[in-house]
Amino acid sequence: MLLAGGMLIIYAYLIKGWASLKRPQLLPKTPVTKITVLIAARNEEEGIHLTIEDILAQDYPKHLTEVIIVDDHSTDRTADIIRSYAPQGIKLHQMQAGEALNSYKKKAIAEAIALSTGELMIATDADCRMGISWLSTIVNYYETHNPVMLSSPVTYFEEKTWFEYMQTLEFSFLIGIGASFIGNKRASTCNGANLAYRKDVFYEVGGFKGIDDLASGDDELLLQKVAEVYPGRIGFLKHTDAVVYTHAKHTLKSFLRQRQRWSSKSTKYKNKKIVALAVYIWLFNVMLMVNTLLGFYDAYFWKVLLGLFVFKVISETIFILPIMRFFKRPALVWLAAPLSLMHIFYLVYIGIIGNSRKYVWKGRLVR
Numbered sequence: 001m002l003l004a005g006g007m008l009i010i011y012a013y014l015i016k017g018w019a020s021l022k023r024p025q026l027l028p029k030t031p032v033t034k035i036t037v038l039i040a041a042r043n044e045e046e047g048i049h050l051t052i053e054d055i056l057a058q059d060y061p062k063h064l065t066e067v068i069i070v071d072d073h074s075t076d077r078t079a080d081i082i083r084s085y086a087p088q089g090i091k092l093h094q095m096q097a098g099e100a101l102n103s104y105k106k107k108a109i110a111e112a113i114a115l116s117t118g119e120l121m122i123a124t125d126a127d128c129r130m131g132i133s134w135l136s137t138i139v140n141y142y143e144t145h146n147p148v149m150l151s152s153p154v155t156y157f158e159e160k161t162w163f164e165y166m167q168t169l170e171f172s173f174l175i176g177i178g179a180s181f182i183g184n185k186r187a188s189t190c191n192g193a194n195l196a197y198r199k200d201v202f203y204e205v206g207g208f209k210g211i212d213d214l215a216s217g218d219d220e221l222l223l224q225k226v227a228e229v230y231p232g233r234i235g236f237l238k239h240t241d242a243v244v245y246t247h248a249k250h251t252l253k254s255f256l257r258q259r260q261r262w263s264s265k266s267t268k269y270k271n272k273k274i275v276a277l278a279v280y281i282w283l284f285n286v287m288l289m290v291n292t293l294l295g296f297y298d299a300y301f302w303k304v305l306l307g308l309f310v311f312k313v314i315s316e317t318i319f320i321l322p323i324m325r326f327f328k329r330p331a332l333v334w335l336a337a338p339l340s341l342m343h344i345f346y347l348v349y350i351g352i353i354g355n356s357r358k359y360v361w362k363g364r365l366v367r
Contacts, residue, residue: 017180035120040108041126060135151190167248192219
């Protein structure tokens with residue numbers, strides 16, 4: 001029950017953090033910030049044209065917008081598609097063959113930043129979609145509140161199966177947790193599909209130096225480096241016009257690989273309190289799984305499990321409901337109970353494999 005008491009404190013902390021984030025007042029003003037949109041792309045021929053079209057449709061002034069897309073050794077038509085948009089100002093940078101790396105994406109982003117002329121770097125992914133006011137909303141917040149780094153919301157859309165709908169809810173938990181920590185002035189996690197930061201700050205903290213031995217972590221690990229230097233100047237943009245949309249994984253195999261990649265970053269977290277928190281949550285789910293197994297031998301453990309599970313579902317529902325209202329998807333909250341049940345086994349499994357074996361990402365075996 002001690003673990004349950006700790007989880008109650010954690011849930012209360014997260015609920016408070018999200019509630020403390022208010023929808024920002026965006027002032028009508030003429031923007032002056034030169035921005036660079038950064039995208040690292042590898043084998044994205046199927047949908048990268050949609051992302052580019054969304055960026056070209058932005059209502060942010062064109063003379064203040066630079067777009068650099070780095071082709072990370074694609075073996076399909078990705079580079080040709082990007083190149084076809086050169087007349088509209090899209091810049092293609094192709095990575096050169098060289099020594100084998102473990103973090104090609106960080107290398108791609110670093111090369112793009114070195115070529116950039118903008119003051120504010122805005123990173124997204126090659127399979128994302130966004131509304132026409134995405135950039136103007138980010139810059140308005142940046143110019144009004146002066147953060148050095150700005151995390152913005154990401155969600156899934158165009159789901160086709162219940163598995164994908166459940167991923168949307170689960171992913172919203174992750175986005176909400178990152179936002180809640182920022183709301184509590186303890187920046188810890190974010191998502192690289194919608195992340196902005198000052199170019200000079202990127203270089204001030206040493207860029208990706210020290211975190212470039214992992215394939216993943218171009219977002220959270222960089223955020224934690226910035227948080228060490230500027231603990232009170234990282235924001236979360238709680239505004240629907242700033243939302244970036246992407247797709248859930250279609251298969252269980254691809255989903256587990258993605259979550260394994262995300263989990264692998266935890267060993268490099270500079271803030272060990274965040275690591276301890278993750279371990280605590282993992283242990284709570286281990287306890288639930290152990291009670292499930294012990295229930296086959298003694299019905300008492302079924303009663304304990306039921307009480308803890310009801311507590312978990314209620315707490316998580318209270319936390320996720322306002323987040324899903326923000327994303328205008330409150331109907332998905334009814335999936336909280338089955339998702340909580342799956343979490344018991346899924347989190348334990350991911351916690352183990354995320355730090356114990358290599359995985360395939362973009363056709364490469366990495367760690």
